[in-house]
Amino acid sequence: MTYNEAVEKINSLLVFGSKPGLERIREFVERTGSPDKKLKFVHVAGTNGKGSTCSFISSVLTSAGYKTGLFISPYVLDFRERFMIDGKMIPPEVLADIVSELFPIVEQMKTEGKIITEFEFVLAVALVWYARENCDIVVLETGLGGRFDATNIIETPLVSVITSISLDHTKILGDTYAKIAFEKCGIIKPDGITVAYKRQRKEAMEVIRKTAEERNNVLIIADSDKAEIIKSDIGGTVFNYNLDNHPLQIKIRLLGEHQVRNAVTALCTISQLRKQGCNIPDPAVIKGFENVSFPARMELLGSCPLVFLDGAHNPGGAKALSEAIDRYLKNKRKIGIAGMLADKDIESSMSALLPEFDEIITVAPDNPRKMSPEDLAEIVKKYCPCVTSENDLGKAYSTALSRAGRDDAIIIFGSLYLASDMRKIILSNK
Numbered sequence: 001m002t003y004n005e006a007v008e009k010i011n012s013l014l015v016f017g018s019k020p021g022l023e024r025i026r027e028f029v030e031r032t033g034s035p036d037k038k039l040k041f042v043h044v045a046g047t048n049g050k051g052s053t054c055s056f057i058s059s060v061l062t063s064a065g066y067k068t069g070l071f072i073s074p075y076v077l078d079f080r081e082r083f084m085i086d087g088k089m090i091p092p093e094v095l096a097d098i099v100s101e102l103f104p105i106v107e108q109m110k111t112e113g114k115i116i117t118e119f120e121f122v123l124a125v126a127l128v129w130y131a132r133e134n135c136d137i138v139v140l141e142t143g144l145g146g147r148f149d150a151t152n153i154i155e156t157p158l159v160s161v162i163t164s165i166s167l168d169h170t171k172i173l174g175d176t177y178a179k180i181a182f183e184k185c186g187i188i189k190p191d192g193i194t195v196a197y198k199r200q201r202k203e204a205m206e207v208i209r210k211t212a213e214e215r216n217n218v219l220i221i222a223d224s225d226k227a228e229i230i231k232s233d234i235g236g237t238v239f240n241y242n243l244d245n246h247p248l249q250i251k252i253r254l255l256g257e258h259q260v261r262n263a264v265t266a267l268c269t270i271s272q273l274r275k276q277g278c279n280i281p282d283p284a285v286i287k288g289f290e291n292v293s294f295p296a297r298m299e300l301l302g303s304c305p306l307v308f309l310d311g312a313h314n315p316g317g318a319k320a321l322s323e324a325i326d327r328y329l330k331n332k333r334k335i336g337i338a339g340m341l342a343d344k345d346i347e348s349s350m351s352a353l354l355p356e357f358d359e360i361i362t363v364a365p366d367n368p369r370k371m372s373p374e375d376l377a378e379i380v381k382k383y384c385p386c387v388t389s390e391n392d393l394g395k396a397y398s399t400a401l402s403r404a405g406r407d408d409a410i411i412i413f414g415s416l417y418l419a420s421d422m423r424k425i426i427l428s429n430k
Helices: 003-011 023-031 050-063 092-111 118-132 177-187 202-214 257-275 282-290 315-328 346-356 373-380 393-403 416-429
Strands: 041-045 068-071 083-085 137-141 159-162 193-197 218-222 228-233 236-243 246-252 299-303 306-309 334-338 359-362 387-389 409-413
Touching: 003 092, 003 118, 023 092, 023 118, 041 050, 041 177, 050 068, 050 137, 050 257, 050 282, 068 118, 083 118, 092 118, 159 177, 159 257, 177 202, 193 202, 193 257, 202 218, 218 257, 228 257, 236 257, 246 257, 246 282, 257 282, 257 315, 299 416, 306 416, 315 346, 315 409, 334 346, 334 393, 346 373, 359 373, 359 393, 373 387, 393 409, 393 416, 409 416
Parallel strands: 041 137, 041 159, 068 137, 159 193, 193 218, 306 409, 334 359, 334 409, 359 387
Antiparallel strands: 068 083, 228 236, 236 246, 299 306
């Protein structure tokens, strides 16, 4: 089986299963040899900031000399981004070999009426690879929710991490912060350690505290107020933080004050790993944070005009992007290229973000759930009257460039699917 054939096999699977539950994925992973039982995990759930927090933690562990697996979802540029060890993607031929080995199990289970979804299969491939490569620690990001997320088959991890909770996937996870927090907190296992992002809605934090108490967890709230920002510009942020009574100066390249809060969540997780015997010296912490870059997280891709790419696609992400724009681009004219999926909370996202813009060009992500540029433009008009719609992504970017002066800014946002395609267009134009 070739790599392309392997990806086609994975894509042929259903996105969602016929019914919720962990029984199918648990049985599937057991049939592959129970690789999860051979690994140690840091398990991360939340609405926003999961990818950044996971990247910070895994980079620090790698810098400290641990063989570190990283499992994230979704990918932005390359399918293999979902599977990494020490910052390197799974080799194409290895992915193809594991898919070839595991797919007959999927087909056998199908004859038994047990349907394995795409995400469940991808997780199994990752676990098999991490176990065979003898990873010391795997940083594991949930896909959707937590309680019934396929990643939740693991036993009590070294640390459970709850990042920022916002309203997203409300038809599946619930339409209140408390309901969504309940689903995310499903990853909190008995007698474990939980680190939680501090700036949560009150009702979400109440659920986090209650769940941790009921499951006899040590709960650490990552107090980002203790981070003293020294410098913050489009090149990144430098801040001081006291980690385990050691004053450190941390530099991150990811933009936005919310990334400082994500970084502090990661730092608190590192502290808890140290308390469990992990040897993570201060220089490895500093190096690990500085090494992290992440596509489509307020990513700077052009300078004259400034061009930023962000995957903000829900109210929490929109608010964080709005704060970053206000901090770094306050006095600049701003042109937005926006495209969203129709099942997202578009009204809340746009109302939080669009007042920052002088002009918007609406487009559509390459996804069956997309909202048409014309329908999105009707919503955008409520918050930014200067709006046009465009069906061609390349033409939308060319139009934005033609309308932007050298000192202006172009910001693309609304969907990670959009970010993936636009990033290729932007870089090819450079």
